[in-house]
Amino acid sequence: MKDKILGIVFSNIHDQSLSKATQNRTFAAMPFMANYRLVDFSLSNLSPLRPEAVGVITKYNYRSLVSHISDGAEWDLKRKNGGVLIISPFEKEKNKIYKNRLEALFNAREFIAESSAQTVVLCDCNLVSIIDLNKAFCFHLEKDADITLLTSKQTIKADFSVGTYENGEIYNFSGDNFYLDVFFIKRELVLKIIDYSIKNNLKSFSEDILKKAANKLKIFAFDVKEKIYKIASLNDYYSVSFAILKSDEQIFNNLITRKTDLMPTVYKQNSKLKNSVIGENCIIDGYVENSIIFSGVKIECGCKVVNSIIMNNCIITNDSELSFVIADKNLRFDRKKLKGNINNPLYLNSI
Template identity: 30%
Template sequence: MKRELLGVIDATTYHDDLEDLLTHRSLAALPFAGRYRIIDFVLSNMVNSGIRSVAIFPKMQYRSLMDHLGSGKNWDLNRKRDGLFFFPSPIVDFDGNKIGSFENFAANLDFFYRSTQEYAIITNCNTVFNMNFRPILDWHSRSGCDITEIHHKDGGSMEMYLIKTSLLIKLIETRNETGYTCMNDVVNDLQNLYSVCHYEYDGYAVMIDSIENYFSTSMNLLQSEVWQQLFPKDQPIFTKVKDEPPTKHVKGSEVRNSMIANGCVINGSVENSIISRGVKIGKGAVIKNCIIMQKCQIEENCYLDSVILDKDVKVEAGTHLSGTAQSPFVIRKGTQQGALMNS
């Protein structure tokens, strides 16, 4: 019988260094690459690996995440049997940076009891990568290990764990006796009773945990070799489908080495930037090395360099904003930024 995998995505992660972008959303729902969200990568990887049952465990500010994923239709997870499941954490006070909280899982233990999949893959929600988990399952079953922790070729854990579902249930049930609070605790305990193996992944992978590496990872997408590793044709990254018109490039506008999503109106100059859906850029505006999120409005004669505009930001005519690659200038969602405010 074919071995089946259960997908478990821990979406409780929060990093203080991303606070400006997480005021109204969870990290899993952070926009990326113009039309995606961070969670799209791990969720699509699971679907491409043949996983048909995925449980997502969010903590706070998860309305945006649920709106994005909906019933799971865009990932072929809106099914009568198995499918996509949301289990918001009933526990407010726990460390969201420890992947695979047993206390969090325990509140939904019935889900694991009912699952028919022999194995489970437990992952974080904030890694940008493209991986098929099936070869890892084959490697794990041949190795005879109890737990396989996925490591990146550059060293260090990717905070992803493959384990038998029955053993996961046991770890959850015995958490008070063992003192293990999460998967991290188990694999890092040198005296644990389980054999822990490491599987090395040699592909492109970045864990988003700060504004700086969110910005740099986004800018790396403009390199064709990185794009090809993340978006191969045989393993697509799925996302929420939105029916919008093509972007309009007004006569006199200029776009170089940039990604432009649907529904935009470009009057000005865009260079080395990522522009999300529905953005309007006015005449004479210059946008360089920027991430502009959905439905932002940049009026005439603005100059933006190394700037991140969150959704629904309006930048008034003549405004000049500049940051650096190490410290991009961030404007929070729904803010109105005016020239007089920066003079």
């Protein structure tokens, strides 16, 4: 019989890296590829593990995230016992709004303590990849590891990298296996770590716990074979979106999001399109090339959208021309000619 597992998703940890776009939403709720939000990757990856429960740790600005996740039914996480739970900040004397991962976990301590699962898997929302976590989970159990870190041999921006023996056990914290901000850990151990770090006022999970305890614990690295995209800045967000548009559309196959009851998109007489991803309920009568158009966008005749990301319900009218632009939701472009460049796309959340 398969062992039970508990999931934890950190929704705010990387807010700073998309600071302009996360004023009114969490990092996890960042809209992505026309129909999705970044949290869809975490939840779609966790769903096949049939987790007993998934706690989504939030801090602030979580309205859009909560409404997106709803009861979790889309990811088969609407369960009688367990299922998805939004863990919002809970301020009391000892329990301040958290500033780092360890304090955030303290906020979720009860949720973890109440569970009967033996293992906890923790992940952030900055990975844009569909990963078979069942393989990693089996590896973790097989090795009877205390902690299994998910790593990739692709060179990506990472907090740290590790060197491993042939069996996957970690021997040092430098090497060519880059850490992916996802790890499996024994539930009893994570509770101990929470208590220890709060008592000793520790700040960093990787610096103060992982690296210091490496010789006392059995820490393994599981090498993920899937193609990894990671978002650490708005420029990454832009370039990853277009990398997927260009060559990785199969990423959508196992990606689940919240369904909407929007009408399909309608193309009018003058529409001209090249190589684009389009959401629902758009009305397009203009020129769109190499762009990602979210649901509800209207592009009128005479307007041009090139190399851009246009989020929900934007209206582009009166011969506006946009290129290398990331337009956040609900903007109206009237006679606007705006241009960013490929290495530094122009982000707009107001006009």
